[in-house]
Amino acid sequence: MAKFNLNINNRNYSVEAEPNMPLLWVLRDKLGLTGTKYACGEGICGSCTVHIDGNAERSCVLSVKDVEGSSITTIEGLAENPDHPIFKTWIDLEVSQCGYCQPGQIMTLAAMLNKSSSKEEIEREMSTVLCRCGTYHRIRKAVDKLVEEK
Amino acid sequence: MKKKHTRREFIKVVSVSGGGFILATYIPFNNLLAKAGDDPKIFSPSVYLKIDSNGLVTVIVHRSEMGQGVKTALPMLIAEELEVEWEKIVIEQADADSKYGSQSTGGSTSVRRNWEPLRVAGATAREMLLIAAANKWKVDKSDCFAENGFIVNKKTNQKFSYGELVEDASKLPVPQNVKLKDPKDFKIIGKRIHRVDTPEKIYGKAKFGIDVVIPGMFYAALSRCPSFGGKVKSFKADKAKSLPGVIDVVQISNGVAVIADSTWNAFNGRDALEIDWDFGPNASVSTEDIRNEMIKHLDEEGSLFENRGNINSKIEGEKFVEAVYEVPFMAHAPMEPMNCVAKYENGKIELWAPTQNPQNAKSEVAKALGISEDNVTVHVTLMGGGFGRRLVSDFAIEAAEISKASGKAVKLTWTRKEDMKFGFYRPPSMHVLKGSVSSEGRPIKFYHHVIAPSIRQMRFDKNLTAEKSEIKEGTVDLEYQIPNLKITGTLIPTHVPISWWRAVYNSQNPFAVESFIDELAFAAGKDPYQFRKEMLPDDSRLKNVLNIAAAKSGWGTRLAKGKGRGIAISAGYESYCAQVAEVSVVDNKLKVEKFTAVIDCGVVVNPDIVEQQLEGAIAFALSAAMKGEITIKNGGVVQSNFDDFEILTYDEMPVVEVHIVQNNFKVGGVGEVGIAACAPALCNAIFAATGKRIRRLPVRLS
CATH class of the missing domain: 3.10.20.30 (Beta-grasp domain)
Structure with missing residues (x-):
């Protein structure tokens, strides 16, 4: 120790x-x-x-x-601003189902958005975060919206 | 909004589409509801709700939330009839208790089985509050009405809040046969109410089973025999005990557990155990043995499920088709691995379990510990996915036994590897399909022989016969009007633990049936949509969803070379679904471009959740159709993580377009019906794109 x-x-x-x-x-x-x-x-x-x-x-x-x-x-740090555009979009589009992977999805995307990563980079990175409920379809909608708004 | 409501820790901020923000509060455990200094009177005419004299309305959700939205959908039923504003409701998760009726969260039953009881609960409370108000005003109850948490006097416009009526209403007899609202007056049911659990989940504040911490708790990991049916011969714990943080080692019925000061140290301690296993009678069984067991029966007839006409008759000019279909074992692999917190003390045990089956956990734990059910408390936590896996209570029994053996409160956490290797799997199956079409392209004969292990036979009733088993699910009562039809089945044994997996046999049989219908259409020289349509009766709800799916997907319009569309239908859980898949295959590489899904689930409680369930079902079924499979070697599971049991990824997810049929038929289930049509729609699309017929899952193109 x-x-x-x-x-x-x-x-x-x-x-x-x-x-x-x-x-x-x-x-x-x-x-x-x-x-x-x-x-x-x-x-x-x-x-x-x-x-x-x-x-x-x-x-x-x-x-x-x-x-x-x-x-x-951590996600708790990001959530100190509950009005962060990612959270707002996630709520608007009701992305989450069981919700277990969502902190990982959000933290991955948040880092990419902060760095103004390209669409291709975001696509690649988000494709490495797994979701078993199948929320990918809505994550994509959220990603598209957030990238566009940026 | 957050500042305004800091009094409650578990506040939800949710919005309704087209409207302002709506708040709904959610309290994970009963004991957190009590606030110091509060001693309100409680009106609770039903186990599903209570209203206190401060006007706080608490709805108790007795089914488990695993992502499918029951924590939102069930309270909507009560709120609708109670005439209370959605944002004023507090939602509480029920512990395991027989007073709620079945709490088993499976079979797409939560909404359809509670559609009536929960509305009655809400309406009964409303009626009693109404009578209480009428009595106070000394008017007839027909002169009063309920609105937004108040009873209003029509004549005087005076109002009593529900809170003010709690004491009087509590003294009234509970009325029978209360009138439920006319669907045209629904204010909440049918609306896109936002899920109450979303904010806490995305902020990382939600407490799943794995997140539960109780005072004095230690962390446990368990070593189980790699071959199913094996057991511990002997073990040495010296090495494990010498590792940092390891506190204790105990043997339980299912293996040897290490208790430590953190999950990580428990994992390491467990890895350091030296266990001499008796690998049991199945130590040499492999997937091939299990396949051979099925293959053995391919040429047999099987037990009769359904028979009409004569499939052996000779018909002039008929064209025969024959095929064998096959699906493998499948793991649930929810993102949150199995886990459970248990605290055994003085002959009583308290559990915090991510369980779909709390009453089963209660009885199984009682049995395992040799105590009465009254001494078992099961708190139900949020679940990081379930898909049927958490209907089995193995993880709760393990945690309970570890707590009892060690005398410590423990959180047992499974690693992903253990979650893969020690599950209860969707059984494999083989399907013999034979059929014929006439020279005019009409179906004449259809024969289906399904060969599979029965979950019920393996787990509950060794004497169960094929015709009484559930392997027929999705094989019989097809709506297709085929004059000569025979459906049969054969049960095979397996030592691999099997259990319910999202849609169960409806994840298997419809793949074979709907793929083979496509083969018949091809043999008939007919368009697969037209071929199906002509076989369905006019008043069929399946035909309706089929037609809508064809129209919405642009069925029949030209596609570029290498692309194809496939169509399939499924019925089950009192719902109907049609799906059209659009794929492209370039250099043997499959890309699923789009799914158009149409569902008729009768009355819709929350369209957004229905859409989520369809999108999710398609992703889940595509994972099974295209990616992972569970194989067996040396009596145990080969796969160990998401690298060798792959699931669909973000870039592989098709666009999903969901259409919901609007009607007022009885409410149907939505969690599973979307699974059934997915694999056949996909494989039929692959055939359209490539001419290659996929008869064994997962899809292998090369």
Whole structure:
């Protein structure tokens, strides 16, 4: 067990954890930030996506020791502004069904929109975030709307 | 809006299309409702709702929310009859309790089975409030009416809020046979009311089962035998116990559990267990053995399900077609892996379970622990998908046994690998189809022999026969008017745990049937839409959705080379569906461009949720048709994650256009009927594009 100083959602946290513990489990089990979801544990599905220094990264394959000193944003951080255009669009279009993958979908898209990624880049990235309920059709509508509004 | 309502933590901000914002509050667990200092009188004429003297209306949802929208749709039924503003309702999730009637959330039943009881519950409460007000004013109740949470005196325009009437209404006898509203007066039913669970889900605030934390809780992981039917011979826990955070190791009926201070440490501890397994009697079984078991029966007749005319008669000039269809085992793979929180103390247990079947979890846990059901409390959490997987209570039993054995409150979390490998799978099946058409292109004969394991036989009744089993679902009572028809079935055993998967046998039989109907159409030289249409009676609701699907999809219009359209229909759950798939195949690469889906589900409660369910069903069924399959080796499942059990991705999702038939027929189910027509529509489109007939799923083009 070692102590790590993490900056999450612009707050400083000091946590004790095994150095190899994935950030996902630090967020969920140590800090109670359960909006970041566990689904595959191998970086395949994207449900656990957070922002590390503005980049969308999969917290299930990132060791806590490697994110010390980084600026980490979770879905709870993004939701500090509930009027964020992504949330408004997601509600308007009723994108979510079971909702479990949605934080990962939203965090992935938010990073791309912040960086003004191209449509092709967004297409590629969003295609790596899995949804079992099949909300893709509405995610696409939301993405198109948000890209257009930007 | 958020600031205004900070008093409640679980506020929902939702909007109705074309209108302003509407608020609905949702409280996940009963105990959170109590507020310090409040001691309101409660009026609760039904188990499904209560109104307190502050005017707070609480609707209790007794079915499980797994993404299908019951937490919104069911309260809409009550709110409609109660004449209360949607935004004033608080929605509460029910614990497992027989007082609610069935809580089993499967079979597309939640809305259609509760359509009447919940409206009656709302109407009864409204009637009692009305009588209470009439009594206070000393007028006839016909001089009063209910509106927006008030009873209004028609003559004087005086009003009582529901809250003011709670005490008086509570003293009244519960009236029988209350009058329900005329559908033309519906204000809520039929509207695109926004889902109450969306905001908390997208803000990351929703509590799924996996997110539950209770005081003093530890984290557990379980090691199970890789071969189904195996068990622990012996184990060594020294290595596991030496790892960081590992607190305890206990053996339970289904394996060896590690308890730790975090999920991650529990996973690592579990991986370090040294277990000597008795792999059991099925340790050498593979997919091929199970396929061979089905193949063995291909030339047999099977038990008779349905028979008309004579399929053995000789008819001049008839043209024969024959084919064998096949679908594999399939996993549910909901995004949230199985999990459960359990706290055993002094002979009682409390569970927080993402379960579609809370009453079953309650009874199964009681049985497993040898305690009475009264000593089992099951709180139902949100679910990250269900699709039938969470109808089985295995994960709740495991958590309960671990808590009892360790004496600790635990959250058991399955890894994705375990979720893949230790599921209850959609059974495989093979289908022998034979048929003929006349020289004029009319159908003459249709024979279908389905060979599959029966879920009911494998799990509940070893003596169940094929003709009494559910494998006939989707094979019999076809509306097609074919003069000579014979439907048969054969049950095969399997050691692989099988269970209900979204649409169950309707995810299998209609694939074979609707693909083969296409083969007959081709043999008849007929357009597949026209061929179907001519076989359906005029007053058929299926024919209606078929016609609409053809019209809306541009059926018959020219498509570029390499593109094709396929059509298929399905009926079930008191609903009817037609789908047209449009695909392109370039260099053997399949792209599903578009699905046009038409559903007739009778009265529509919430069109937006119906559309969601159709879009979702198509994605779910396409995953099964195009991507993953579960295979067996050494008695266990080969696949372990979304890399070897692939599901549809964003870029692979077609455009989906949903059309809902407007009528006032009895309300039908919408979660599963959209599954059935998808695979055959897809494969019929592939045939139209390439001339290649797909008879085995998942689709392999090369």
